[in-house]
Amino acid sequence: MPVDDDADSIAATLWYHTDKAYKNAVEDLTKVRTNVRVKVEQEDQSHDFSREEPSRFVGDVVDVDADLEDWEARVRRYTAPFAQHGEIYRATAKLSATATTRWLLNSEGTALRTSELLYRLSLSAMTKADDGMELPRYESFTAFTPDGLPGDAEVLARVRGMIEDLEALRKAPIVDPYTGPAILSGRAAGVFFHEVFGHRIEGHRQKRESEGQTFKNKVGESILPENFTIHFDPSMRRAAGVDLAGHYLYDNEGVKARRVPVVEHGVFRNFLMSRTPIDDFPASNGHGRRQPGFARRFSQQHDHHAHSPVRPVHDPTDQRVRCRRQ
Numbered sequence: 471m472p473v474d475d476d477a478d479s480i481a482a483t484l485w486y487h488t489d490k491a492y493k494n495a496v497e498d499l500t501k502v503r504t505n506v507r508v509k510v511e512q513e514d515q516s517h518d519f520s521r522e523e524p525s526r527f528v529g530d531v532v533d534v535d536a537d538l539e540d541w542e543a544r545v546r547r548y549t550a551p552f553a554q555h556g557e558i559y560r561a562t563a564k565l566s567a568t569a570t571t572r573w574l575l576n577s578e579g580t581a582l583r584t585s586e587l588l589y590r591l592s593l594s595a596m597t598k599a600d601d602g603m604e605l606p607r608y609e610s611f612t613a614f615t616p617d618g619l620p621g622d623a624e625v626l627a628r629v630r631g632m633i634e635d636l637e638a639l640r641k642a643p644i645v646d647p648y649t650g651p652a653i654l655s656g657r658a659a660g661v662f663f664h665e666v667f668g669h670r671i672e673g674h675r676q677k678r679e680s681e682g683q684t685f686k687n688k689v690g691e692s693i694l695p696e697n698f699t700i701h702f703d704p705s706m707r708r709a710a711g712v713d714l715a716g717h718y719l720y721d722n723e724g725v726k727a728r729r730v731p732v733v734e735h736g737v738f739r740n741f742l743m744s745r746t747p748i749d750d751f752p753a754s755n756g757h758g759r760r761q762p763g764f765a766r767r768f769s770q771q772h773d774h775h776a777h778s779p780v781r782p783v784h785d786p787t788d789q790r791v792r793c794r795r796q
Contacts, residue, residue: 524579561595580724673743703729723758
């Protein structure tokens with residue numbers, strides 16, 4: 471979009487991209503119709519796009535508000551302890567602040583403006599074992615305001631924990647091949663549950679033959695013990711005193727966020743739906759989300775009754791398997 475507030479330039483840009491998207495859609499539709507003629511009839515006979523009631527909401531526009539000089543001093547304090555350990559050859563502390571405002575207008579009548587702030591404090595450190603294996607450690611904190619981030623005492627305690635972990639990892643022997651049960655830490659258990667269960671209840675995956683459709687025919691069946699009740703609730707802003715980075719008011723297709731019961735007392739009830747319907751689930755339940763430049767996928771902000779709340783954000787690199795015994 472043009473930077474200047476020029477109506478003609480904005481209109482020309484919108485026309486160009488709309489025309490381009492329309493022509494691409496016509497081409498895609500032609501390919502779909504051709505494929506339908508030559509492939510066997512699909513099991514799922516649902517539509518490709520759902521009709522939804524229009525939403526209207528105009529929220530206040532937010533902006534970043536942080537004392538940069540104060541934070542520069544703070545991140546220097548957070549990295550200072552690492553410098554006292556010569557075997558740690560790289561360490562960083564970083565504060566990032568992002569203000570995102572989204573506008574959505576469509577031909578159904580939806581008109582939305584949502585604006586959100588997210589502050590993230592990231593810590594990382596790296597050491598190397600005597601055999602040359604690189605060993606990283608990461609920590610991160612997120613909040614909607616600078617005051618929501620932890621104070622110096624808590625962050626420095628995490629720094630000390632990172633240093634202790636890295637020292638232990640340097641001395642740890644290489645892990646031998648192993649097959650058998652494993653006990654996962656709380657954070658690792660959350661990531662494991664997200665990957666094994668969370669992605670498999672996304673509605674669009676039930677329409678793709680290449681996906682693992684584990685729960686496609688499990689609606690109404692018991693899949694977990696009776697004491698498990700699982701909801702996905704992006705309308706929650708905080709849990710256990712922690713800001714939840716997965717919170718949003720409307721998804722990227724203009725549908726209002728809502729609490730979705732997926733498992734009730736062990737029985738599978740629902741999928742996370744965008745505007746791509748599947749058999750018996752013809753409408754969105756407000757879980758069509760995407761990163762810029764990507765297609766809509768699904769938000770997964772969990773409310774596990776049988777577990778403590780999942781941390782609002784994890785660093786993806788924290789999922790790496792450290793192949794050393796600690």
